[in-house]
Amino acid sequence: MADFFAAFSNLFQIWPLTLLAIGVSLGIVVGAIPGLTATMLIALTLPLTFYMESVNAITLLVGMYVGGISGGLITATLLRMPGTPASIMTTFDGFPLARKGQPGRALGVGITSSFIGGLISWCFLAGLSPPLAKLALRFGPWEYFTMVLMALVMLASLAQGSMIKGLISGCLGMLFAMPGMDPSLGQMRLTFGFHDLDAGLKLLPVLIGAFAISQIIKDAVEIDWRPKMMSVSRRGIIVGFQDVKRHGINMLRSGCIGTWIGLLPGIGANIAAMMAYTTTKNLSKEPQKFGTGHEPGIVSAETANNSSIGGAMIPLITMGIPGSVVDAILLGALIIHNLQPGPLLFTTNPEVAYGFISSYLIANFIMFGLMLFAVVHIAKVMYIPKSYLLSAVLVFCVIGTFALGNRFFDVWVMLAFGLIGFGLEYCKVPLGPFVIGFVLSPIAEEHLRSALMMAEGNFLDVFNRPVAVVFLAVSALSLLWPLYQERLARRQREALAAAEPLCQNDSI
Amino acid sequence: MDPSIAKRDIGLMLFIIAACIAVLVESWDLPPGTFEPLGSGPVPQAIAFVIIGLCLIILLRALITLARHAAPTKTEEQLALEAEAAASGFHARPWSAVAVLAFSGLYVGILYLGLFGFGVVTTVFLLFIILFLLGAAPVRAFLSLITSFDRAHWPAAKPAVIAIVISVVMGFGCEFIFTEVFYVDLPTG
Numbered sequence: 005m006a007d008f009f010a011a012f013s014n015l016f017q018i019w020p021l022t023l024l025a026i027g028v029s030l031g032i033v034v035g036a037i038p039g040l041t042a043t044m045l046i047a048l049t050l051p052l053t054f055y056m057e058s059v060n061a062i063t064l065l066v067g068m069y070v071g072g073i074s075g076g077l078i079t080a081t082l083l084r085m086p087g088t089p090a091s092i093m094t095t096f097d098g099f100p101l102a103r104k105g106q107p108g109r110a111l112g113v114g115i116t117s118s119f120i121g122g123l124i125s126w127c128f129l130a131g132l133s134p135p136l137a138k139l140a141l142r143f144g145p146w147e148y149f150t151m152v153l154m155a156l157v158m159l160a161s162l163a164q165g166s167m168i169k170g171l172i173s174g175c176l177g178m179l180f181a182m183p184g185m186d187p188s189l190g191q192m193r194l195t196f197g198f199h200d201l202d203a204g205l206k207l208l209p210v211l212i213g214a215f216a217i218s219q220i221i222k223d224a225v226e227i228d229w230r231p232k233m234m235s236v237s238r239r240g241i242i243v244g245f246q247d248v249k250r251h252g253i254n255m256l257r258s259g260c261i262g263t264w265i266g267l268l269p270g271i272g273a274n275i276a277a278m279m280a281y282t283t284t285k286n287l288s289k290e291p292q293k294f295g296t297g298h299e300p301g302i303v304s305a306e307t308a309n310n311s312s313i314g315g316a317m318i319p320l321i322t323m324g325i326p327g328s329v330v331d332a333i334l335l336g337a338l339i340i341h342n343l344q345p346g347p348l349l350f351t352t353n354p355e356v357a358y359g360f361i362s363s364y365l366i367a368n369f370i371m372f373g374l375m376l377f378a379v380v381h382i383a384k385v386m387y388i389p390k391s392y393l394l395s396a397v398l399v400f401c402v403i404g405t406f407a408l409g410n411r412f413f414d415v416w417v418m419l420a421f422g423l424i425g426f427g428l429e430y431c432k433v434p435l436g437p438f439v440i441g442f443v444l445s446p447i448a449e450e451h452l453r454s455a456l457m458m459a460e461g462n463f464l465d466v467f468n469r470p471v472a473v474v475f476l477a478v479s480a481l482s483l484l485w486p487l488y489q490e491r492l493a494r495r496q497r498e499a500l501a502a503a504e505p506l507c508q509n510d511s512i
Numbered sequence: 513m514d515p516s517i518a519k520r521d522i523g524l525m526l527f528i529i530a531a532c533i534a535v536l537v538e539s540w541d542l543p544p545g546t547f548e549p550l551g552s553g554p555v556p557q558a559i560a561f562v563i564i565g566l567c568l569i570i571l572l573r574a575l576i577t578l579a580r581h582a583a584p585t586k587t588e589e590q591l592a593l594e595a596e597a598a599a600s601g602f603h604a605r606p607w608s609a610v611a612v613l614a615f616s617g618l619y620v621g622i623l624y625l626g627l628f629g630f631g632v633v634t635t636v637f638l639l640f641i642i643l644f645l646l647g648a649a650p651v652r653a654f655l656s657l658i659t660s661f662d663r664a665h666w667p668a669a670k671p672a673v674i675a676i677v678i679s680v681v682m683g684f685g686c687e688f689i690f691t692e693v694f695y696v697d698l699p700t701g
Contacts, residue, residue: 055694168566168569169570171562172567172570175559176563179563182556182559188550189546189547191542191552193553193556194539217616221612221613222609224611225606226605227645228647391646395641396678396682398612402619403690403698410697412620412624415620416620419616422613431520431523431524432520433524449555456550457549460549461549
């Protein structure tokens with residue numbers, strides 16, 4: 005408890021609080037610009053944090069995370085264009101409500117829901133993280149290996165689009181993490197004769213390439229797209245207590261769904277918002293109103309996407325398993341700052357572990373204040389021509405990657421991964437599993453080899469560890485569940501197709 | 513599956529399979545572990561085999577799709593998007609992506625060769641790329657403005673002037689901040 009309060013008191017000093025405010029503001033601005041995402045911003049900021057204390061770096065990045073996810077609601081509401089993928093569901097009701105002449109109300113409902121979603125998941129983050137970290141300390145190599153396996157399989161199977169493509173993406177990420185010196189034996193592998201590859205591919209060039217450069221390439225294709233201006237007033241932006249009470253159950257339910265989805269390794273805020281929105285619609289007495297500017301739709305989507313942030317941080321700080329792509333970057337930030345992510349973080353660096361928790365709470369308050377009072381001005385940034393923005397981002401990508409080790413090799417790697425990322429997305433292969441596979445595969449390999457050393461090469465030893473067996477079973481279920489669903493859907497389609505001629509005959 | 517995606521899938525999967533074969537060849541001669549049972553080779557090999565297996569499934573599906581559908585069909589969503597784009601007068605510029613990549617490669621190449629300092633190269637690069645992305649109209653208007661001194665050209669030329677200001681400020685500003693504040697050894701030329 006003393007560490008918890010120490011982290012809070014540290015946050016209320018001028019420098020950390022300023023960093024948090026900068027992080028949230030930048031996150032909101034970037035989230036509000038279609039085409040720029042929180043992932044891109046955090047990946048680009050990471051090199052700048054080399055010169056900061058680890059706690060301050062985490063504070064800045066957490067602020068950006070919260071701001072980035074929240075800022076997406078501005079464009080989702082005013083342009084029907086999600087600033088971040090997390091805001092896709094917000095477009096369904098936010099935009100129609102804004103078009104009905106209530107943009108202030110639509111934004112106000114979204115902002116308040118985001119704030120409450122953040123508070124709900126903070127309760128889970130603060131309450132669950134310390135005991136979970138203690139539990140994770142009992143895990144051995146088999147448990148860790150199977151947990152990483154579960155994370156990758158769940159990520160691939162629950163990612164949007166084809167499960168097989170998700171798996172390919174995850175495995176490709178794992179393969180790209182292999183070149184360089186094998187950490188167990190000191191043996192060089194997969195360097196193809198390039199000595200620059202002896203140290204392996206670094207995380208930052210891969211991340212910046214896959215997320216920032218590929219996005220710039222994609223945006224360059226659509227450079228002529230101009231958003232239609234919509235006048236925004238602050239009328240109705242302050243949501244009263246009665247409104248919060250009216251949407252209370254929806255907020256609580258969506259907050260819990262968001263936190264739970266966030267907790268599952270590798271699944272991001274967009275899936276959380278989708279599940280919460282669908283659940284609210286299914287439970288509603290007026291499902292037909294969803295999609296026409298119905299407030300519960302905005303409430304469920306925004307509460308869930310923001311609450312997923314706190315949920316996703318739980319596996320990150322307790323077990324070192326990223327709950328989403330942004331968390332994979334935060335994991336990289338910990339490694340770059342010479343911190344060991346995982347359960348020991350609470351023991352070895354409590355100021356960092358509790359720094360995550362405290363900065364997440366304060367970031368939500370800052371986000372709420374900034375969005376309520378400055379959203380009208382922030383909304384104007386989405387009209388800045390992308391020609392200026394993309395070019396500036398490109399230069400920052402080059403500087404950030406070069407600063408990593410003053411090597412041009414890293415910059416070439418970044419450009420190559422930009423091309424790879426663009427190619428994969430062009431072929432509808434999700435990038436999330438790729439990055440998480442890249443981050444997690446060294447952990448998985450290390451634990452697999454330790455486990456096999458302990459078991460003298462016997463793979464079947466995994467079945468002597470009940471927790472590992474549970475993780476394996478969940479992995480198998482995650483693989484089979486989409487196949488079962490696909491089969492079910494096919495049967496329904498066939499049944500409908502068979503019923504159609506009968507109906508036509510009846511009508512004749 | 514959309515036949516156009518099937519075609520893209522075939523190309524990508526063949527490329528990935530070739531890359532995995534290269535990985536298998538490169539890792540085949542790695543010695544087995546001496547102090548531990550696995551060694552350095554089996555993990556990348558296993559991953560490469562899994563990827564090849566998964567790619568073959570996608571390849572098979574794509575081939576079946578292409579055999580079933582002769583002409584590509586557009587989904588309702590695609591048709592709606594195309595209608596919206598046509599209504600707004602927006603046209604995608606696929607070649608912009610290629611040009612951005614080529615410019616970026618050239619920029620990094622010149623920095624790598626150390627022909628000029630970071631500030632100069634970045635300023636020129638930014639100016640080129642911003643003007644390219646803005647299109648020809650602002651550049652033409654800017655040239656007219658400086659040759660004729662006619663104020664009527666100012667609104668159309670304004671983006672080009674902003675591009676010049678941004679390029680200079682960012683080019684030399686970044687050089688100053690990153691070398692003097694963050695102590696990054698940017699190329700000096």
